Amino acid sequence: SITKERTEVILQGTSSLDPNDPRAVWEEFEFKCKPGELSRRPCFISPYHYRLDWLMWFAAFQTYEQNEWIIHLAGKLLAQEEEALSLMASNPFAGREPP
Numbered sequence: 001s002i003t004k005e006r007t008e009v010i011l012q013g014t015s016s017l018d019p020n021d022p023r024a025v026w027e028e029f030e031f032k033c034k035p036g037e038l039s040r041r042p043c044f045i046s047p048y049h050y051r052l053d054w055l056m057w058f059a060a061f062q063t064y065e066q067n068e069w070i071i072h073l074a075g076k077l078l079a080q081e082e083e084a085l086s087l088m089a090s091n092p093f094a095g096r097e098p099p
Contacts, residue, residue, distance in 0.1 A: 013099025
């Protein structure tokens with residue numbers, strides 16, 4: 001055990017024209033192995049880790065200024081770049097306009 005409490009970085013997007021609208025629906029980009037949906041079976045790839053998922057865990061201990069790569073990843077996900085989307089378990093905007 002590393003910590004008693006787990007802080008998570010969650011990447012979400014919305015199709016709402018006004019993201020500040022309280023009625024805006026935010027949808028999560030799910031990672032392949034990072035904890036997420038509680039009903040999903042945990043992945044088990046010991047002793048290896050999905051590198052991005054592992055980095056996301058450590059990024060939660062710091063600020064985005066210390067992990068500028070997260071801003072770049074978010075931009076690539078918002079632009080629906082296939083290379084970035086291939087790192088994710090699911091794309092909530094597949095077949096729709098980008099968030």
